[in-house]
Amino acid sequence: MDARITGRGTWLAIVVTGVYIFLIGPMAIVVLAALNAGDYLAFPPQGLSLRWFIRAAQTEPFVRSFLFSLKLAAWVTVASTLLGTAAALYVVRHSARFRNVLRLAILAPLQLPAILTGIALLIFFLATGIGTRGMRALFIGHTLVSLPYVFLTVSAVLAGFDRSLEEAARSLGAGPFTTFRRITLPLIQGGVISGALFAFITSFDQFPISLLLVSVGNSTLPIQLFDYLRFSFDPAAAAVSTVSVLMSVVIVLIVDRLVGLQAVSWGAQ
Amino acid sequence: MASTEGILRAGVRAAPRRGLPPWLLIAPTLLLLAVFFLVPYVNMVRMSLLVKPAVGAYEPEFTLANYARALLDPFHWRVMYRTFWLAGLTTALTLLIAYPVAYHLSYAPRRRRRWLLMLLISPLLVSLVVRGFAWMILLGRVGLVNLAVQRLTGHELVLIGTPTAIVIGLVHVYVPFMALAIAGALQNIPPDLIQAARSLGASPWAAFRRVVWPLSLPGVQAGTLLVFVLAVSSYVIPILLGASNVLVMPMLIVQTLLDAFNWPLGSALSMVFFGLTAAVVALYLRLLARGMPWTRA
Amino acid sequence: MSSITLRGLTKRFGAVAAVRELDLEIQEGELVTLLGPSGCGKTTTLRLIAGLEVPDAGEVLFSGRPVTALPPERRNVGIVFQNYALFPHMTVWQNVAFGLEMRRESPRLIRDRVAAILDRVQLHGLEHRYPRQLSGGQQQRVALARALVMNPAVLLLDEPLANLDARLREDMRFYIRQLQREVGITTVYVTHDQAEAMVLADRIALMRDGRLQQIGPPEEIYRRPTNAWVAEFVGLSNFIPGRVAGRENGLLVVRTAAGTFTCAGEAEAGRDVLICVRPEALRFDETHPNQLRGTVRERVYLGNLVDYRVEAPGGLQLRVQADPSRAVAPGRAVNLSFDPSAAWAVHAREA
Numbered sequence: 001m002d003a004r005i006t007g008r009g010t011w012l013a014i015v016v017t018g019v020y021i022f023l024i025g026p027m028a029i030v031v032l033a034a035l036n037a038g039d040y041l042a043f044p045p046q047g048l049s050l051r052w053f054i055r056a057a058q059t060e061p062f063v064r065s066f067l068f069s070l071k072l073a074a075w076v077t078v079a080s081t082l083l084g085t086a087a088a089l090y091v092v093r094h095s096a097r098f099r100n101v102l103r104l105a106i107l108a109p110l111q112l113p114a115i116l117t118g119i120a121l122l123i124f125f126l127a128t129g130i131g132t133r134g135m136r137a138l139f140i141g142h143t144l145v146s147l148p149y150v151f152l153t154v155s156a157v158l159a160g161f162d163r164s165l166e167e168a169a170r171s172l173g174a175g176p177f178t179t180f181r182r183i184t185l186p187l188i189q190g191g192v193i194s195g196a197l198f199a200f201i202t203s204f205d206q207f208p209i210s211l212l213l214v215s216v217g218n219s220t221l222p223i224q225l226f227d228y229l230r231f232s233f234d235p236a237a238a239a240v241s242t243v244s245v246l247m248s249v250v251i252v253l254i255v256d257r258l259v260g261l262q263a264v265s266w267g268a269q
Numbered sequence: 270m271a272s273t274e275g276i277l278r279a280g281v282r283a284a285p286r287r288g289l290p291p292w293l294l295i296a297p298t299l300l301l302l303a304v305f306f307l308v309p310y311v312n313m314v315r316m317s318l319l320v321k322p323a324v325g326a327y328e329p330e331f332t333l334a335n336y337a338r339a340l341l342d343p344f345h346w347r348v349m350y351r352t353f354w355l356a357g358l359t360t361a362l363t364l365l366i367a368y369p370v371a372y373h374l375s376y377a378p379r380r381r382r383r384w385l386l387m388l389l390i391s392p393l394l395v396s397l398v399v400r401g402f403a404w405m406i407l408l409g410r411v412g413l414v415n416l417a418v419q420r421l422t423g424h425e426l427v428l429i430g431t432p433t434a435i436v437i438g439l440v441h442v443y444v445p446f447m448a449l450a451i452a453g454a455l456q457n458i459p460p461d462l463i464q465a466a467r468s469l470g471a472s473p474w475a476a477f478r479r480v481v482w483p484l485s486l487p488g489v490q491a492g493t494l495l496v497f498v499l500a501v502s503s504y505v506i507p508i509l510l511g512a513s514n515v516l517v518m519p520m521l522i523v524q525t526l527l528d529a530f531n532w533p534l535g536s537a538l539s540m541v542f543f544g545l546t547a548a549v550v551a552l553y554l555r556l557l558a559r560g561m562p563w564t565r566a
Numbered sequence: 567m568s569s570i571t572l573r574g575l576t577k578r579f580g581a582v583a584a585v586r587e588l589d590l591e592i593q594e595g596e597l598v599t600l601l602g603p604s605g606c607g608k609t610t611t612l613r614l615i616a617g618l619e620v621p622d623a624g625e626v627l628f629s630g631r632p633v634t635a636l637p638p639e640r641r642n643v644g645i646v647f648q649n650y651a652l653f654p655h656m657t658v659w660q661n662v663a664f665g666l667e668m669r670r671e672s673p674r675l676i677r678d679r680v681a682a683i684l685d686r687v688q689l690h691g692l693e694h695r696y697p698r699q700l701s702g703g704q705q706q707r708v709a710l711a712r713a714l715v716m717n718p719a720v721l722l723l724d725e726p727l728a729n730l731d732a733r734l735r736e737d738m739r740f741y742i743r744q745l746q747r748e749v750g751i752t753t754v755y756v757t758h759d760q761a762e763a764m765v766l767a768d769r770i771a772l773m774r775d776g777r778l779q780q781i782g783p784p785e786e787i788y789r790r791p792t793n794a795w796v797a798e799f800v801g802l803s804n805f806i807p808g809r810v811a812g813r814e815n816g817l818l819v820v821r822t823a824a825g826t827f828t829c830a831g832e833a834e835a836g837r838d839v840l841i842c843v844r845p846e847a848l849r850f851d852e853t854h855p856n857q858l859r860g861t862v863r864e865r866v867y868l869g870n871l872v873d874y875r876v877e878a879p880g881g882l883q884l885r886v887q888a889d890p891s892r893a894v895a896p897g898r899a900v901n902l903s904f905d906p907s908a909a910w911a912v913h914a915r916e917a
Contacts, residue, residue, distance in 0.1 A: 012372070015369045016373040019367075019369065019370050020370075020389075023441065023444060023445070024391075024392065026392075026400065026403035026404060026441065027403060029403055029407060029413070030402065030406065033406055083297050084298070087295050087298040089294050090292070090294035094294070095295075102295065105299070105302055106298060106302070108302070112310075113499075113519070113543075114502070115502050115504050115523070116522075116539055116542075116543065117306070117310075119313065119523070119535065119536075120313040120539075121309050123316055123532055124308065124312050124313075127326075140301075141305075143301065144301070144305060205395070207396070208519075211523070212523070221396075222397070222398045225398050225399070226398045226505070226509075229398070229401075229402055229509065233405070233409075238402070241399040241402055241403070244396040244399045245395050247394075248393075248394030251394055252387050252391045253387070261386040261390055262383070262386060459651065461647045461648075462651050462653060464618050464638065465651035466664070467637070467638045467639050468617075468618070468638040468643055468644075468645045469716065470639045470716070471639060472639065475668060483655045484653075484654065484655055563656070563696045
């Protein structure tokens with residue numbers, strides 16, 4: 001729209017630039033700190049080096065929790081993508097009277113404080129004797145809060161889906177499964193993959209639920225980093241953090257390519 | 270024409286279902302939610318009403334003693350007050366910062382909007398621990414903020430361990446949420462309305478105040494609500510940036526459960542905390558609805 | 567009230583020129599419709615008049631006073647948008663009062679003026695409804711009231727009836743026409759619907775690809791189109807290609823493959839022309855001097871008339887619309903004739 005109509009001024013651009021610096025700056029600081037050649041987290045950094053990345057990669061708890069987090073996030077992604085996509089298909093296509101109730105129920109784990117959900121799950125697992133050892137408890141807890149993202153992104157693409165395409169396929173002799181595989185899935189896959197990526201990052205970065213459900217020897221990377229930060233404060237932590245920063249950038253780029261960030265951001269409201 | 274189309278459609282819709290019944294699509298999700306979400310929460314409610322013995326986790330005997338303890342201890346109220354105050358302040362500041370960002374984003378040209386969205390969403394996907402850590406670097410004794418202040422004024426300004434640090438960290442975490450919620454509402458305002466206002470003699474500022482701002486209120490409502498609920502229950506940022514000096518409710522609850530191993534009291538505290546949050550939210554919604562009479566009509 | 571003058575108005579969006587060197591003169595109190603297919607630049611022209619777009623070149627003048635540099639709020643124009651653009655968070659009353667408030671009129675004056683205009687558009691009693699509690703026709707009238715309450719110098723309407731159903735659209739055409747005559751306001755009305763333009767306009771300005779094709783009263787546009795495109799866009803038309811042989815009694819004599827005809831028009835001898843004959847001007851008899859023979863190929867019953875496709879010599883395909891009382895069966899050879907004054911020659915090159 002014409003700037004004369006909306007009346008945007010330079011002051012707005014200045015304020016907004018300031019806010020973006022506030023948002024991005026700290027992330028950049030972490031990456032810079034990780035590249036620091038000196039012995040301490042200090043500014044300005046004393047030269048550039050990768051020594052703290054090597055140090056982090058040689059720290060056994062970091063490596064173990066990193067691998068554990070990857071494995072956990074992978075399983076959570078598979079489960080929440082399957083369940084979330086199916087749920088979105090049902091809610092958008094087949095539910096009439098209970099649509100809002102179902103939506104609310106599926107999104108509830110995002111609406112309630114994750115820390116409370118973690119507590120409720122911990123008491124439940126301990127009280128029922130299921131326990132929190134291994135990956136089971138974490139897997140369930142993470143799936144609860146990752147699934148809604150898949151549900152949201154898939155619902156968003158399904159809402160704009162022209163059903164006559166499927167009807168055309170059916171009228172041309174394709175069965176329901178063939179129609180889904182050949183017509184529906186290719187057209188909604190952007191939403192599905194975006195949802196899967198969000199589910200992955202939600203699990204990989206998950207903190208409050210993990211805090212309550214981790215067991216001895218099965219720590220996730222954020223928890224490991226958190227524990228580390230309580231006792232030490234050095235560039236190795238920054239190196240580990242950089243992994244998280246890079247991962248988020250990569251995911252944002254992929255999602256933008258696939259469906260466009262806009263579809264996801266407004267759709268998620 | 271229309272009727273032919275209708276018949277064709279009906280024919281396709283009514284085609285014999287070779288597949289499985291559609292409710293199978295939702296069944297696994299509902300099962301997961303029922304067993305591992307609803308039941309645990311109900312169980313927590315039950316737990317809050319059970320007796321905590323001297324030894325062991327709980328006894329299957331009902332009592333209101335946990336609630337009495339949770340409600341009557343003035344210490345709990347102080348923590349509660351601090352938690353809500355910090356969350357309220359965070360919400361207000363986030364709104365103040367995020368609104369211009371949302372406005373700018375909504376009226377940015379398409380291509381630039383894409384880049385802006387990337388800048389807004391990528392920090393959203395970075396682990397909370399990492400974001401907390403970033404501010405620990407910035408706000409600590411050897412952090413940039415302290416170094417800059419020391420050079421300029423000669424005084425020390427170590428924010429780590431203060432409520433200020435917590436609010437800064439929380440605002441940083443929640444600005445993208447708020448901005449996206451508001452931008453969503455701004456996107457829904459047809460540009461025609463602004464042009465209509467302008468053609469009726471409204472200055473840009475008057476058009477904003479009389480048309481854009483009131484119509485963005487649903488987004489403001491969604492954003493502030495989301496941020497408040499998230500901020501009130503935040504745990505990582507307060508613990509990292511408060512350096513365990515500033516106690517908030519989630520920390521108190523986790524301590525009661527894990528360190529004091531008192532599940533019934535922890536559950537009761539959770540319930541009280543949850544109830545109060547819900548009450549604050551309800552009150553807020555009520556007040557806000559008064560400012561948006563057109564949404565009720 | 568003002569007259570409107572557009573001089574050499576040009577607006578580009580990127581590489582596309584939406585409006586090119588447009589010159590247009592609109593008299594005080596006149597209703598001019600901008601008519602054309604989508605993308606012809608008619609809405610852009612309206613927005614340039616309103617000040618919602620800034621021209622790349624050219625001028626807009628109201629009563630001879632240049633307003634090109636003025637923002638929309640200082641031009642004193644009333645605009646009715648295609649989707650009405652009613653403020654959803656304001657009641658009917660608040661919507662209509664908005665402009666007067668912006669002008670900082672006294673509460674008393676606002677009260678009187680708003681009440682008066684709401685009476686005029688027959689919305690009395692609906693003051694406290696919100697827009698979405700109103701029907702399409704009522705919303706339309708609120709939009710009109712909101713624009714008219716300002717006593718604007720010009721009223722600009724952008725496809726105001728596009729979102730109404732067919733029956734209501736018909737009623738609203740006459741309603742708007744009547745209201746405009748009563749108020750006597752200079753009005754520019756954008757539409758792509760030629761029937762709407764015919765009903766409403768004092769003059770129709772036909773646009774294509776950002777350029778003005780013809781401007782004139784509806785009858786002139788219909789009967790004396792300046793080129794084949796205009797003839798085709800405004801109603802159905804037959805085109806008989808031929809060459810001008812000379813002049814006779816103020817009429818052109820044109821030789822064609824189907825015979826020699828006389829018709830109205832301006833062209834020198836030797837020019838290639840197209841004779842435009844409206845389907846209803848062709849008759850199945852020999853009453854008129856221009857006569858030709860043909861064979862009926864197809865017949866479609868349309869209720870109030872019958873639509874024929876007739877093949878004439880030289881591969882000519884003609885549409886004939888006739889009274890249903892006398893049916894002609896497909897396959898029959900027929901004699902056709904048309905009145906020279908109902909036919910009009912346009913230059914072939916411009917087709």
